[in-house]
Amino acid sequence: MLTRGGRPGGRPVPSRPAANLAGMSSSPADLVREFHRAFGLDARPTPTRVPPELAAHRGELLAEEAAEVAEVSVGGPLDRLAHELADVVYVAYGTALVHGIDLDEVIAEIHRANMTKLGPDGRVARRADGKVLKGEHYVAPDVSAVLRRQGWVPDGA
Known part of the structure; x- marks a missing residue:
């Protein structure tokens, strides 16, 4: 383990493995893509509009997760804050995947x-x-420009 500031007696800082113990990628995009495949959820290969109902659902999921972050950000325990922040990122990456956006x-x-x-x-x-x-x-x-490189064709183009 590393220590903060490299000083003896400093608080330990765990090293961060490039992948988890099962050998999977630790990339949020890869992990969420795996989840979507496993559970048969929407995923698109290129940026595109989605049906309004699906877009609204993804927006609701994001709002729900953001509200949970706000709820614990001031007085909640740090482990719960970390959990809720990770949930926001996970749902954001899922929303990007549903829209075919390479969020990275x-x-x-x-x-x-x-x-x-x-x-x-x-x-x-x-x-x-x-x-x-x-x-x-x-x-x-x-x-x-990023989305166009990913294959997006803007409305009216």
Whole structure:
């Protein structure tokens, strides 16, 4: 085990295996895809619209999980918070799979954009509550381009 800061006597930090004990991938996308296959749930190979009823159902599932995070985030035990956060991610990846979206690629694009919030001088603009703000060098994510690379054809195109 590692210790925080690499100091003797520090709190142990468990190492993170690349895969679980059964040799499965630890990628959320792979795990959720396995779940959808095993249980016969919707999954699409390319980004596409889904029936309104299915879209509404996925939205309700996400809202339910987000509400559970909000419920435990302030005073709940850390293990329950971790559980609820993982549920949000799991349902979000499932929703992306239902829509045929490779969410890992979208997250990478969001990350790229977020990193442009850092000014060339290394300065970070923050709101009073600590939220990192978009500076003049911010370049918005191009999620449409990511989806087009995945095979999405926008409505009316």
